[in-house]
Amino acid sequence: MIKQLFPNANWNELWIASYETLYMTIISLVGTFVLGILLGLLLYLTTKNGIWENKILHVIVSATVNILRAIPFIILIILLLPFTDFLVGSIRGPNAALPALIIGAAPFYGRLVEVSLREVDKGVIEAASAMGAKTRTIIFKVLLPESMPGLVSNLTVTGIALIGYTAIAGVIGAGGLGDFAYYYGFQRRATDVVFICTVLIVLIVFIFQFTGDWITNKLDKR
Amino acid sequence: MISIRGLTKIYHTKLNQIKAVDDLDLDVKKGEIFGVIGYSGAGKSTFIRLMNRLENPTSGKIMIDEEEITALSKDQLRVSRQGIGMIFQHFNLLWSRTVHENIAFPLEIAGVPKAERIKRVDELIDLVGLSGRGDAYPSQLSGGQKQRVGIARALANNPKVLLCDEATSALDPETTDSILNLLVDINQKLGLTIILITHEMHVIRKICHRVAVMEAGKVVEQGDVLDVFLHPKLPVTKRFVEQVMGDREQDDALDKITQSYTTGKVVRLHFVGEITNQAIISTVAKQFDVQANILQGKITQTQKGAYGTLFVHFDGEESEIQKAIDFITSTSVKVEVGLHD
Incomplete structure (x- = not known):
């Protein structure tokens, strides 16, 4: 029955592609979380009347974030190819997608x-501060815990955007469901595979x- | 214990500068509840935030317990702040922490070991009357309970001073009273010096020993609460006293009330201090052949005795009434006799 509906589906390969998508999303999400929190804290602390008010640093961080967010992701991947090659030693495969994914998503999450x-x-x-707390205490015991629900729900939003990004990264051969759908679906006209990939991605997004x-x-x- | 000299805070805006606190001198004794009252914009909020340098003064000196707060470096100030408790109008609790964890926070900052922390927090929870609510989150508490947590948190490191920034202004009258009672209780039990700012004379009346009235950044009048209630000098102070006593209406009324009685005399009695506790009216009615009819009045308790006025109509023989009035005059109660035209 399933065979008849989806004649071109190779379930083993689909499983591997799903795994790759999850792998890329989760690892880059962890990286985005760390880098995004850092960027967000820097933006928050250096702002006017902030704890570490610093106009120059604020402008630099803010401009970097804005520029990175302005670059369309597909172009960002291509721009970062030399950097990826230097960092990962390859420009193909799930690992090669990670730098672009993190650099693409962290500024968004940072904001x-x-x-x-x-x-x-x-x-x-x-x-x-009236109790005599150090800035470090204020960051780790007040700012982050008090904003944690917001940080997590925003991370969810970012994670779902990242799932989309991994599909785009598939175009340059990163692997994952996006790559799979593009390769089988677009190049071989196997619409059933595109459909399955879509269902799987939607499922991951829901989870x-x-x-x-x-x-x-x-x-x-x- | 606390001495403030020439304290000034100037805010610069684009167009001009605003003197929020203007060359303020103040002394607060150890173990005293000192109230600062003023309308919004009088500078009282800035004043209390200068006390622990949440705002840095433009000039002037603050000494708390031989320590010059205004001369401390950032690091020294942080340590010093652990000895200055503060409670806020909007409580400012961490909603992500339970009652227990909120009270433990200043202890964590002070580096108190965990076992000791738990013990101390339990003591404090009992002290402020929140036993059994230790695991609740602030969102599960009423306003009064939240302020109790705020008070426990402020007391955690055994401070020398407690600063209260409009601590009861967000609470309903009944809750306000219970929080004020708690503050008096703490003041007596721990001998803690308390500085509070408020715009409600009721708060001053109920718990303060001394009061300073602020207007336009300056202390315009100060003294023992009872004195200020009895002899308010400036219009602003009079208005605050009226908040509690409603005096102005009664001022108009004395002669008016007198007009409506053709016989006898209408007198206004000013009660000051402890005599209020004696049954002066019934004594008069028993000792002299007069009818005493209380028309209206208001007596209120302050930390240093009672204060208030009563309008009484005495009827009977002219000479008996005069004797009765003479008797009352011989006590600490002041008598004013209403006149017919």
Whole structure:
């Protein structure tokens, strides 16, 4: 029955492609989380009247973030090819997609982190400094925990965007479901494979959204 | 204990500069509850934030317990702040932490070991009357309970001073009273010096020993709460006293009330201090052959005794009424007699 509906499907290869998509998304999501939090904190702390108010640094970080966000992802991948080659030693395969994925998603996430941090009640930060807290304490015990639901739900949004990015990265041979659909579907006209890949990607997106929402709800005590 | 000299804070805006606090001198004694009252914009909020340098003063000196707060470096200030508790109008609790964890926060900052922290937090939870709510999150608490957490948190490191920034302004009257009682309780139990700012004279009346009235960045009047209630000098102070006593209406009324009684005399009695606790009206009614009819009045308790006025109509023989009035005059109660035209 399934064989008749999807004559061109090679389930073993589809499984490997799904694994590659998940691998790329999760690893780059971890990288994006770390780099994005760093960027978001820098943007938040160096802003006017911020804890580390620093106009020059703020302008530099802000401009970098804006420029990286302005470059369409497919072009970013091509621009980063020499850098990827230097870093990973190859420009093909799932690992080669990671630098572009992280550099593409981290600035986006960084901006969302900045917004989440700005929503932390100023009074609470003030209360912490009135208790004699160091900036480090304020970052790790006030700013990040208090904005955690926002950080997680924004990470969910970013993760889903990343799943889309991995499909684009497939075009330059990164592997994964996007690559698979492009190769079998577009080049060999196997529409059934494109359909299966779509269903699998949608499924992954749903799982991400569900998990993200669940964690956000668990964390949110407001 | 606390001495403030020439404290000034100037904010610069694009067009001009605003003196939020203007050359302020103030002394607060150890173990005292000192109130600062003023309308919004009077500079009282800036003043209390200067006390622990949440705002840095433009000039002036603040000494707390022999330590010159205004001369401390950033690192020294951080340590010093652990000895200055602060509570806020909007409580400023961390919603991501339970009651227990919120109270433990200043202890974490001070580097208190975990076992000791737990013990201390349990003590504090009992002290502020939140036993059993340790695992609740702030969102599960009422406003009054949140402020109790705020107070426990402020007391965690055994501070020398407690700063209260409009601590009851977001609470309903009943909750306000219970929080004020808690502050008095803590003041007596721990001998803690408390500085509070408010725009409600009710708060000053109920718990403060001394009060300073602020207007346009300056302290325009200060003294013992009872004195200020009795002899408010400036219009702004009078208005605050009226908040509690509603005096102005009664001022108009004394002669008006007198007009409506053709016999006897209408008198206004000013009660000051402890005498209020004695049954002066019933004594008069028993000792002299007069009818005493209380028309209206208001008596209120301050930390240093009661204060208030009563309008009483005495009826009977002219000479008996005069004797009764003479008797009251001989006590600490002041008598004013209403006149017919």
